[in-house]
Amino acid sequence: MYNENTLNKFSREHRWIGVTFFLDLINGLSLTFKYMFSKSVTMQYPDREKWVPYPRHRGHHVLRRDENGENKCVACELCAKICPCNCITVVPYEDENGKRRPLVYDVDMARCLYCGLCEDSCPEEAIALGSVFEYSSYTSEELVVGRDSLLEMDGKTEYPGSVVKARYLPLAQSTVEAQESSGYDWWRFIHRKD
Amino acid sequence: MSNHPLRELLQRESIQQHCESVYETFGMLTLTVSKENLLALCHLLKHDSALQFNFLSDICGVDHYPQRPRFETVYHLYSIPFKYRLRLKCRFELDEFPPSVVPVWQTANWHEREAYDMYGIAFVGHPDLRRIYMWEGYDGYPMRKDYPLRGYADHYNPFGEARSEKSEGA
């Protein structure tokens, strides 16, 4: 029915032939030997390569700006309400034009589930889960991110996920620096017989 | 999902005498049964050649806190030969626990331990009634409605609520 294994080529009565000549073991050994000379599929993060996520990636939160460069958020607090883990804190205020704006917009990255419900519930499409995924920290306090840094964050990517060249900068603020905008598709390293 | 053949089978005298009521809700037939009749009914349902409820899917403890009787156990049965589903419900007060169905289905063992751990339902005749999720010596039954979501404050749980006298116990 399926691709027959070497041992199956012998009928039940003749299985002993395969067993005596170690065909089962040789089969496995030949497979591992073949793979030994195929390309490796791993990505050398962070030294040489880096993954640019898909457009829908749910990473670090980001607050979007409108055409005038202003914060889109109207501090309706729907995201804070729907959040299953209460990781969003919003304090609204009224700006000089009489518009409702967030005075405080804190997201606790350490508590967040990255479920994307805040994104769904936002009527202004202000909050989004962006493409940044490197934000580890030594303390959980540092992971509470405020309004202004959220506005600065990278948003969703445009390109489909790919691997780009990168360089590791251990001492810099951003530890990994991507060098090219377009990269390669790691799937093509997957060895296949067509 | 038609339960009509099952409904006819359940109308028989031998089964009717054990259960209090039969009703259909959201496509599944439900039998309510008193705790005295539970074990007999389970035996019957499993060994009846036309039913053969040999697979116990789930036992669920429920706490209807302000209402009385307060607790309920819900049994979801499945008959692998006939593809029937059936729900048994048994309501009882805290001091009168239902019998264990381990003699009928071995798999009830951990289900009942879970219900005991979470609600304090001490099934009568259970072979090995210990806590299963919480550690031994844990105080209280966390899934009860009067147990606070964050637990009670103690040395390990500084964020819990302060323990008040009336909230504990039945």
Place this chain on the structure above:
Amino acid sequence: MTDISLLSKGEAGQKLTKELLLNLGPQHPSTHGVLRIMLELDGEEIRGVDTIIGYLHRGTEKLAENFTYTQIIPLTDRLDYLCAPSNNLAYVLAVERLLGIKAPERAQYIRVMMAEMARISGHLLISGALPMDLGAMTTLLYVMREREMIMDLMEMITGARMHTSFCRVGGVREDLPDGFEPRCREFCHVMKQRIDDYERLIAENRIFLKRTRDIGKISGEQAIDWGLSGPCLRASGVNWDMRRDNPYEIYDRLSFEVIVRENGDCYDRWKCRMDEMRESVKLIEQCLDQMPPGPVAVAMPDIAFPLNKITVKSSMEAMIHHFDVSAYGFPVPKGEAYVSIEAPKGELGFYIISDGSPKPLRMKVRAPSFINLQALAVLARGCYLADVIAIIGSLDPVIAEVDK
């Protein structure tokens, strides 16, 4: 000089030796999580098994009682984290049963396709982890390679690799992205070859056969009695698959074989998963072939978020619904529903009692791993210490699901 045989004899002639109590876990490479097993050993032979769980207990059910129906969706991801879409699907189906709605056809196809991808992902991991526990490390790395492709596809569809939370009550979150179909077909193509590779590597290997054949045997009746489900039950010769016998979603339109094996030992459970993956690949291809165009969520603004935010801003009513759903959730009619699906590990059921409010009165998860793990005590009795590892691996417990 004392006769040495006297030393080991008690007064009445009985042996003074006693069983060795070995504590396996909770930190142990082969327990697949924080599972603790107290083993009573006589030499290397198992005399008694006491499975101690609860190290990962997060109180999902208690939490669910305090969440709205929408907020529970991300919670269900965390049950069996290897196949989150299946959990989402089971939960959402239960809520939909209570609401009396059905998702649009396209959404159903997407859900089923993702559930099958999740099945492959879950089966892949365990069919690689079992040989690894027995020493063949390479298998695990190979399955991880293919699992990475599924993760990649998942990220493409949902934006998350593991905790997808893609299903919504009344549909799915978004439509499939552009360029998904060719990628998915490529995966199906590669996957078929890969399953042959795994079998070539390990399925006929005499050492693997010796370690798994006739180990942890359980008969069909016993398996039913212990509540085993999924591949563990089908490996014992019980022909029961909820996808075929109680079809949910659009499974009745897809053709697939239910894999049943006779022996009920570790090898059969492993092989059953291998063959099920082949069927799942076929199912995914069929889903892609049959996928109809159309909406991916019900047009009920009081239940589902509108996909297009412009509609929210254009009408007052839509705005009110949107705020209502986001802030307070949607009320679900009073009643109770038990819906179960064929998850990778077995029968995954959600029993929801609603009191008519936007939060469930009680949500019970019928976690297949929890029930399957219970059988460890029966399966392992009389085996050797090293067999316990194989048995745990073949039962495929995901501790997050066991502990809920």
Place this chain on the structure above:
Amino acid sequence: MELMIAAAVIMVKVILITVILFIVPVPLTWLERKIAGHIQQRMGPMRVGWHGLLQPVADGLKLLTKEDNIPDQSDRVLFKIAPFVALVPPFMVFVAVPFGDDVSIFGYETPLYLSDMNVGLLYILAVAGLEIYGVIFGGWASNSKYALLGSLRTCAQLISYEIPMGFAVIGVVMLSQSMNLSDIVDAQEPLWFIVYQPLGFFVFFIAGLAEAQRIPFDLAEAEGDLGAGYHTEYSGMRFSFFMISEYLVMLTISVLCVLLFFGGWHGVLIPLPAPIWFALKVGFFIYLFMWFRFTFPRYRYDQLMSIGWKVLVPLSILNILITGIFVY
């Protein structure tokens, strides 16, 4: 003067071999990780040095600086000496191992071995057997059930596999009429013994795998069920001693395979210097060990014992019989 030079040469050789043996596990760990990586379609160590070449050095430094844990209620003396007891026998084995024909250094003719014993083979088998003590001490002294089970398994395994191993070698001894290793190698100059002794080699190699505790016979440290077996409780330098001794045993088995069955330093077709031929052959066997490790699962304890006693011992006796019939 002659005596002085002889003494000096021997000293140099002792130091050289000791140093080499201490260093050999270092590239071997790198090689193992690299082979593992490539078999599994990943890169293996890449970050320290060119293609991770300095990784073993980093690992060694890490092990050196790590805290030396001694478990409570362990037998402290035994716990401390066990790694050394395990480490010494593999070094002692190489006293009798020849690496090539006589060479002349500074006009001084010297053989490429430390001691040309006429019972070299016996000596090697006997000394290699001593390694058990380190394992037993380590497992017993740790006061851990995992370590104890691991050392019990190792004990049974090493003792029962030494028998077929010794028997398998008898065929070679019968053919070469000598127990001196360089004589055995010289006897293979026309044709390698693998041709006469395929069964003997098979038994020897399987038993060797078990002696070296490599997959599929690595029950002693089966990380699947025992964590790390007898060295579960060891850390830092002491742990690395066990590792070194393990790699050296693997090296010993490979060297013995080459010496006894594959013509030692005698090459075929391509004329290469003897030590290079020797190294190539040994390298092949080491690769075989690693290749096996990343392809096969491991046997269970009782299965291992039954293979040892029910398959290998009869086979090796059969091999002696066949050889006997052919020789006489």
